[in-house]
Amino acid sequence: MIQHELPAESRNHVKKFIATHYIFERNGSETTGIKKTAEKQPLLSADELANSDTLSITGRYSSMVITKNLAVDLVLFNKWNPDFDKKVMMENYPIRLPKDKIGAFQSNRNKIAQESILLMMQQNIDAGNEYPQPLSLPAPIQKRKPVKGKR
Numbered sequence: 001m002i003q004h005e006l007p008a009e010s011r012n013h014v015k016k017f018i019a020t021h022y023i024f025e026r027n028g029s030e031t032t033g034i035k036k037t038a039e040k041q042p043l044l045s046a047d048e049l050a051n052s053d054t055l056s057i058t059g060r061y062s063s064m065v066i067t068k069n070l071a072v073d074l075v076l077f078n079k080w081n082p083d084f085d086k087k088v089m090m091e092n093y094p095i096r097l098p099k100d101k102i103g104a105f106q107s108n109r110n111k112i113a114q115e116s117i118l119l120m121m122q123q124n125i126d127a128g129n130e131y132p133q134p135l136s137l138p139a140p141i142q143k144r145k146p147v148k149g150k151r
Helices: 006-026 045-048 062-071 072-078 099-109 109-126
Strands: 052-057 091-100
Touching: 045 052, 052 099, 062 072, 062 099, 062 109, 072 091, 091 099, 099 109
Parallel strands: none
Antiparallel strands: 052 091
């Protein structure tokens, strides 16, 4: 690494500079590459807002599986939940669904999650991404008991 090539004074100075930067830029910045940009909220009409509700979910859900099981239009689902497939795996996601479908989602939640995981696994296999073979570990070394001397 390059840090080991720098003089000790420079190494400490850089660390202090970065620490100070983090103190002043609590939410990150473009310099550090962790700035959170404001997410675009979907533009919904008053009618869409009145006929829909949000439910907080986490896990490996697929928009295709949810729309199939709840009989919701995929285009409408993607409009209400932009980047759903990417964001739901990373964090707690407030999914927006029609009010009359919230109960159906909650009652079929486990089935939808299981089917979503199976779909993702199938997509990985179809894409040629094979799972790595398990490692074979060496046999554990057995400690020998010390031989006690005769008296």
